[in-house]
Amino acid sequence: MHIPDGYVDLPIALLCGALAVAVLAVAARRVDGEVPDARAPLLGVVAAGIFAAQMLNWPIPGGTSAHFVGGAFAAIMLGPHLGALAVATVVVIQALVFGDGGLVALGANVFNMAVIEVYVGYGVYRLLAPSGEFRAAFAAGWLGITAGALTAGVQLGLSSAFEYQLVTTLAIMGVGHLLLGLVEGAITAVVYRYLARARPDLCPTATQEVSA
Amino acid sequence: MDGWRRALAALLVLAALAPVFGWAAGQVGYAEPLENAAEATGATDDATASGTAPLPDYGVPGLGSATGTFVSAVVGTALTLLIAVGLGRLLGTDDPS
Numbered sequence: 642m643h644i645p646d647g648y649v650d651l652p653i654a655l656l657c658g659a660l661a662v663a664v665l666a667v668a669a670r671r672v673d674g675e676v677p678d679a680r681a682p683l684l685g686v687v688a689a690g691i692f693a694a695q696m697l698n699w700p701i702p703g704g705t706s707a708h709f710v711g712g713a714f715a716a717i718m719l720g721p722h723l724g725a726l727a728v729a730t731v732v733v734i735q736a737l738v739f740g741d742g743g744l745v746a747l748g749a750n751v752f753n754m755a756v757i758e759v760y761v762g763y764g765v766y767r768l769l770a771p772s773g774e775f776r777a778a779f780a781a782g783w784l785g786i787t788a789g790a791l792t793a794g795v796q797l798g799l800s801s802a803f804e805y806q807l808v809t810t811l812a813i814m815g816v817g818h819l820l821l822g823l824v825e826g827a828i829t830a831v832v833y834r835y836l837a838r839a840r841p842d843l844c845p846t847a848t849q850e851v852s853a
Numbered sequence: 854m855d856g857w858r859r860a861l862a863a864l865l866v867l868a869a870l871a872p873v874f875g876w877a878a879g880q881v882g883y884a885e886p887l888e889n890a891a892e893a894t895g896a897t898d899d900a901t902a903s904g905t906a907p908l909p910d911y912g913v914p915g916l917g918s919a920t921g922t923f924v925s926a927v928v929g930t931a932l933t934l935l936i937a938v939g940l941g942r943l944l945g946t947d948d949p950s
């Protein structure tokens with residue numbers, strides 16, 4: 642899902658970058674002064690865990706592979722605003738230090754993974770949580786990554802390198818991640834349930850969530 | 854402090870798994886939908902590498918692939934941890950500034 646440079650036209654990259662910066666600025670203002678001292682390490686561990694988990698490429702027979710992105714997981718663990726900042730930290734480090742995702746495309750990648758996946762994932766989670774947290778976390782991971790993939794599909798499909806084949810890019814990105822997203826949903830739900838049982842004090846329903 | 858130690862141990866386990874998963878994904882041929890979409894529309898050749906990343910493609914120049922992946926995982930995880938904790942402290946309630 643990390644778009645390299647050369648794929649997305651410059652105006653689209655700039656627009657998505659501006660949108661991502663605007664959303665993250667609002668997110669930072671919403672949580673500024675509201676992060677208890679005890680929660681800073683959790684932010685660090687969740688972000689670091691997402692970085693490490695993103696390096697694990699799950700081989701899927703048939704020649705595809707995918708890795709956990711973790712946007713919905715961050716949103717559920719940290720709340721949407723801190724979650725967005727956590728995933729943005731990961732995506733920026735991946736681009737600057739490891740060349741994973743382009744520098745011009747960085748704004749688009751942050752927008753897809755740290756904004757769309759996080760806030761859509763969080764919305765799905767909140768919507769479904771009353772009917773069960775496990776299935777809510779699963780759906781959040783699944784639909785969050787699919788939503789991020791669809792915005793990536795729009796960015797690619799409106800770009801010259803992809804010959805403006807919007808239907809093709811949306812179909813491949815959307816259907817591909819709808820299937821691969823089942824892995825994302827499963828990991829999100831299983832890890833969240835494990836943490837909720839092992840450390841209920843860390844999970845948002847037990848803490849004062851910074852209001853969305 | 855115990856929770857902190859367990860969290861660091863879990864992160865180290867994830868980093869140690871990175872070369873194993875890297876090898877396994879290489880066996881089936883790593884291809885994401887993004888690459889499939891690029892192939893379908895002929896965009897593949899348009900991708901350019903920035904060339905400025907110190908650890909390109911999660912490898913360390915001069916080191917073997919498994920060792921380089923492991924070092925990259927440790928460096929990247931530690932860097933993310935430090936920056937995100939710093940960010941949390943900046944947004945903290947008792948920031949003296």
